[in-house]
Amino acid sequence: MGQIVLARIDDRLIHGQVMTAWLQFTGGNHIVIVDDATAGDEFTKSIMSMAVPNGIKLSILGIDDGAKLLADIPERHKIIVLAKEPQTYWQLIEKGVRFDEIIIGGMGARKDRKTFHKNISASEEEKETFRKIVGQNVKMKIHVIPDQGSQAIEGLL
Template sequence: MATVVLARIDDRLIHGQVMTAWLQYVGANHIVIIDDETASDDFLKSIIEMAVPREIKLHIYHCEEAAAEIKKMSDDEKLMILAKVPESFLTVIETGLPLEKIIIGGMGANTKRTKFYKNISASDTERESFKKITAHGTKLVIHIIPDQQAVGVEEYLK
């Protein structure tokens, strides 16, 4: 099975920070996006495909199918898994793909979210998903860019 070198929640999915800082930092050769909306939108998928360097493989999956598809991947795959919301990762974990650590990156403010940590916002549902993810034994940290220190989320989930 492939090695997960980074699992990151970022509602922007593919953007400069992911492509320049994180991709190089973790040495991924394959990006997997787990998001039902994106997997169902051919136009959005084509835009994302254009943003990913040609030497990097890309797959975009619905949440329910992602764990099974990732388990089929070869051992030489180094995966960067991206999802817009924590519920996507929770589904992947609950459908059979254990993850050691998930990074909370960009989760911007919207009408359903309130401030979680500095410029990170989360809804009540997302906070519950964070708790469920950690209950599965997955470490959850806030880590915006590689050269900054990661921050644990335990105290923010009380």
């Protein structure tokens, strides 16, 4: 059976840090993006597929299909799960997907968000979702790139 080697919240989904640092750090060989809007946008899906190195499988799925794939990970798949928002992870957890740890990598500023920690922003709803996820014994931490330190979020909530 395969495994989840990284679960990351990043509103940019696939970008340079994911492709270089996290792929090498985790040994991931299958990126699973879980996002209903992205899964329904053929143009965005084609752009993202061009950003993935050869030999790395990419699946861009809505929440229901993402939950199905993550519930029964194929043999030898080392999966990096990417989602834009913590609510996506909460929905996956509600559908029975188990995570040991979820890292927050990139949550940028927008109207409903305030600074949460350094360059990470979160809305009150997102912070409440963090609390619910942590309440399910899932470790959550801010960890932008592998060679930098991480910060557990419990003390920030």
